[in-house]
Amino acid sequence: MLELLLHIILSAASAIGFSLITNAPHRAAGIIGITGSLSWTAFWVLKTYAHVNILIANMIGALIIGLLAYYLSRKYRLPENIIYIPCLVNLVPGGNAYRTILYMVQNRFIDSLEQAITTFLIAAFLAVGLFSAQYLISIVRGIIYFRKPKM
């Protein structure tokens, strides 16, 4: 339970920290903190307690970011970009990328290749998650749009 609290706080802090680096507007800080911490916590709970495959967990994290960013950016009149960028930094596969370099230095090329492929797959599934968020939104909007004239 304490660990969960720690995860929530640290992920919010790190998303807000990245928004400071990229000079995001002041009024977006709270939104970014909430989105970043929700997406990371969902990813971590799925990975640790539900034992979901790490790729699927990453995808669901990115999906949550996409849906929340769509909703919150319409509500608070911000560009979606501002919410996307700082929240994704938690999910970036930094550990795998580091191990790719580490094994390369230690002449363990097979392990290095394995880590490189894992890094690429995680990044690709993050993109899949973001894209499926956009796709879901466009489908829902399309259904609403087509049903209106008939009424």
Next chain:
Amino acid sequence: MRKMSYQRVSEICLKTGYLLINGGAESYRIEDTISRIGYSLGHRVNCYVTVTAVFIEVDGETSKFIKSNLGGTNLQMIDDINTMSRQLASHTLSPKDFVHEIDKIYQDKHTTDFPFYLKAFGAGLVSMAPMLISTMPLYYFIYCFIVGTIGYAISYYLSIISPLPYVDLFISGFTIALLGIILKDFNLIANYHNIIIGAVMPLVPGVAITNAFRELVMRHALSGAVKLLDAVLVASSIGFGIATALIIF
């Protein structure tokens, strides 16, 4: 309402495009914003945006282009211009004031910016990455914070001093790995891998990766591919900096 001359409109649209590219917006959003601004000013504007250039045609009469450079991030600028174009479309901001504001931002080349100490503090917060919680004792996060702040400060000042890209990231990656190894030598930590993973996080090309994927998905293949290549180059220059330190020491 008296319409503005098309030279003036093309000038304003070019400046807006330049500022948005420098702020790190996606190219399809820039095209969208520019044509909306042209529409609110009473002209039909065609535009084409690649990674480093904006091409514009107003009313079929004039066509111009402006060149920009890759890199640089200022999300505040995107938000400001977005808000202004929305106000222009809903007639709460007059075209004259809009032109004046854009000219002012274009002259100063920056909007409100966070001071450096706040950015360094943010870099420290990013370094305490939540993915490391279960892999190391909690007091290690203090070292992560310090090393991450130093690494970010080095890359920040080097990028101001020298215009050459990628070298500043190489050097800061090298310094981060070196600091991790020094901490290990003083027996402050058991192994330096987690410290390095955390401290590198602020240097990750987050903006480039996110924009590249979003542009590739929207079929803006040209700018998406170039931004993806840039992101890979940035990531590998950090990686080779770390590798150099690990090989030497």
